[in-house]
Amino acid sequence: MSDTGIVIDGVTKRFGSFTAVDNLNITFADGETACLLGPSGCGKTTLMRMIAGLETPTEGRIIIDGRDVTDLRPRRRNIGMVFQYPVMYQTLSVRENIALPLKRDRNLSASDRTKRVDEVLEVIDLVDRADTYIDELDAGSRQKVAVGRSVARQTKVVLFDEPTTNVEVNAKLTLIRTFKEISRRLKQTAIYVTHDQTEAMTLADRIALMKDGSIIQYDGPTALYQKPASEFGGWFLGNPGMNFIPAERTAAGLASPLLSSPLAAPDALGSGTVRLGIRPEQLDARAEPFEGSVEAKVEDCIVGIAGQLLARLSVAGETVKLKTGALPSMRAQDTIHIGFPADELLVFEDGVRVP
């Protein structure tokens, strides 16, 4: 077990009969920005609150930089935290807010303290509003102040609990830019809880995908997107999520009515139910038949962002989602031709990807 970073060692948290976090093991490396991503109720916030010390694990240990902090109060853990609601001490100005947590650090001189607050103000881009009070700030700026306050102490660990949920879209983007800037500058270990995959993809060095109190996969954003370890990962990430089509074992490989030729079966394949996964944007869609294509009927079709079309196709009795920019004139009830590129197809057995 490593001496640095955050080690979650067999942690379980139950609320009554409900298990929020189930015997979880993970190590967040030092200086890394990790996102906890998952649907509501998957235990991501509970996990973060346990790292912060706002909840006590029912079982297991939490170790930060080699120190067992499981039973320590939040104030003894050397952490900073940003909450879902922009928390500001409302009778204090922006500057006083950021300076407040520094007051406990005896070894900081007054000038050091001022310097540090100034630095933070610059990073969060609120220098000119340092002396304003909370009621004059919008939610986005308030959250920036909250971020500033939690990073000013330069703690080993900063925790973000869905900090952009209550912020409107434009402010969200500047906030995310601020987060990136801060994590780049301060090299703190950051854990960021979100249910927004775009946010996770933009911010994280690594994403921990969570479901039902367990971590499904902990990997870099690209790997997580392109090689999901489970069907859940493929379905949850991406907009729309991955297509899954049933396949059968034949002598020639994995066959499906949707494939013109069978796919070579991976060596590690067992005897479970096999499904093939492919992302909607990786389908090859054209108006005319081509080598290896199958016929598909457009069920409905909506315009996606930036000229991309989202369509629901019916192919040999299966429904397949398609995202493409190649067929701008596609309409519902049209017949088009799609191909499944063999090297993009992922093989899942009983919901788990077979490499």
Place this chain on the structure above:
Amino acid sequence: MAQPSSLLNDRRTLVFVLLAPVLAFFIVFNTIPTLWLLGLSFYNYSLTSGMPPEFVGFTNFVNIFFNRNGIWSDLSRTFIFVACAVSLQTLLGLMLGFLFWGSRNMPGRRIALTLLFTPMVLTPVATGTFWRFIYDPTFGALNALMGLFGATEPINFLGDPTFAYWAVLAVDCWMWTPFMTLMTLAALGSVPKAELEAAEVDRLTWFEQLRLIVWHHGKFILMLGMLLRTIDSFKTLDLIIPMTNGGPGQQTRLVAVELNKQAFQSFNMGWSSAYAVLLLLISIAMTSVFIHVLNLRRRRERS
């Protein structure tokens, strides 16, 4: 938007129609009686004499002001009562409120809370009556209890001029501390949990948490509770009547007791109306001060 003027007219009519029932109620049951009271205060009018009301100008007010042992001693007694009652109840209420706030996971908390709130929902007359029995020198529970701890002489709490006032005050506190506990709990309930958690992560001392978070969010409700208690204890009557009825001597004669006696026992309606007008003015003044203080704080925050 085609015809803004007719729309405006419609809206005005609508507003008036919607407001009319409340306005009618307010005028019939509030404004008219108050004006009636004000008018009556300039008349000499006794229900027992059988004489028609006689206009006497400010005579009633002059009589009230210059009567020895009259309004001035009653008022000072009442103000001390209000000040002691409100501050004690606020203090005790705060302590109990924080106690219950901090013991959210204690077993039996709900039952304890329910028991705590019982005094508040009792009828003051009933409370006064059974406290008179508790205080009774011959068969009262309190004297019996003190006897167990070695007191030799029973104390006549409500009959002794040294004790009567404070004994009544104690019952008022017993009865209304739960209200301030409730207000404290409401005030504490309005404090966002996330801010307290943030304060814990930010290593704020408990005093800083109290000053920056709890007070900031809770003060309005707490001040409102104090305002309500101030106005209410200024009018204390039903608790005192069964206990001492103003006695011994005039030791527990608060303004409301005196007013009740003059109006509904001596039937001096003119004099009582003048007295009531004065009390109304004092109530309005006290309320204005409170509201001013509340607004002042908010204004200061904004600037």
